Amino acid sequence: MNSVKEIAKEVKLISGQNVFACYQCGRCSSACPMTEEMDLLPNQIIRLVQMSDDAVLSSVTPWICASCLDCTIRCPRGIDVAKVMEAIRQLSIRRGIEKREELVRNFKEMDELPQILLVSAFRKYTG
């Protein structure tokens, strides 16, 4: 496919964010509370998007991001990193590269889970 040259542009169109403003200071990754669960750090994701590298679409990182915005409020270049993550999730779904089934467990104790958990996970994992 034509993904190599398009990813940066598509991410920009979906998220409205200019990833080329990033100079790799790493504040997003230092603020992120979920990095231990990620395969790529948030600043690495931004770098790969700059290079339109396919690897972002198969990374688990955008699916771990819960949009807590700790990165967003800290970025000295004004990039809403969480928006970029969401754009990557949408791109992965649109291109059929999905991480969702690997992510969601078999809900055994469905009755005991807060509704808010199910609703949020359902919405984030479907786009």
Add this chain to the structure above:
Amino acid sequence: MILLGKYRYMYYPGCTLKGWAKDLETSTLKVCEILGIDLIELDRWYCCGGVFELSDNLMRHLGAVRSLIKAEEKSKEIGTGDLVTICSMCYNVLGRISFQLKKEDIEKINFFMDDEKDYSGKIRVKHFLEVLKEYGFNKIRNYVDEQMGIKVAPYYGCTLLRPEEIGIDDSQKPRIMEELLEAIGMDPVSFPMQTVCCGSYNSARGIKAVETLRKKILESAKREGAELIVTSCPLCKYNLKEAMYFTELMEMALGGARHG
């Protein structure tokens, strides 16, 4: 016609307060009864969606906008445009719709939503903590008989504070819960990780996904001497396991049982 007092608000409970987090609703209503605050539940409301859609898909906002339309209808009846939520995530989603969504986005949503009136943007979304602050922490002090002095760590998490445009307090150094706790006779303990996200819906992948984070947050509070952690978010409570709702603590401090 309902007879209402000086402190009256429309109330949006959200799905979890009618289910898993029933205690959060019950304790809040009890606190309101004691303080003389009227929370009038909307006649109809829809799930806020839990999370705010960040990218270009406006369709994802429809549920939340519908609730705001219902609130606009209700506001005529009770004479206030203030809509109160207790759940932090509901606050975040509805707040962002009402304060952050661009005018042209709202117009587009109105255009495509045939079965409802248009949303005109007149609703002010407030969190219950803001309502209590407006009421006056000093006034709340009068309802407290005993200084319990429990060392309580307020955990804010992410959705009450970020994005900053809708945050109820400073995004990195909030004080509102500390002020409230002090007013109800507690000994508030701020701690470094009180504004860090609990991992949110990552626990859908199994509670282990947020295990490391939970331990870090709890240890951070304990290191500052906390005996108890309070939150206003059901998902934070689920993920942290060892937390109670600030409203439950308030009910206790204000003598909820004695007031019937």
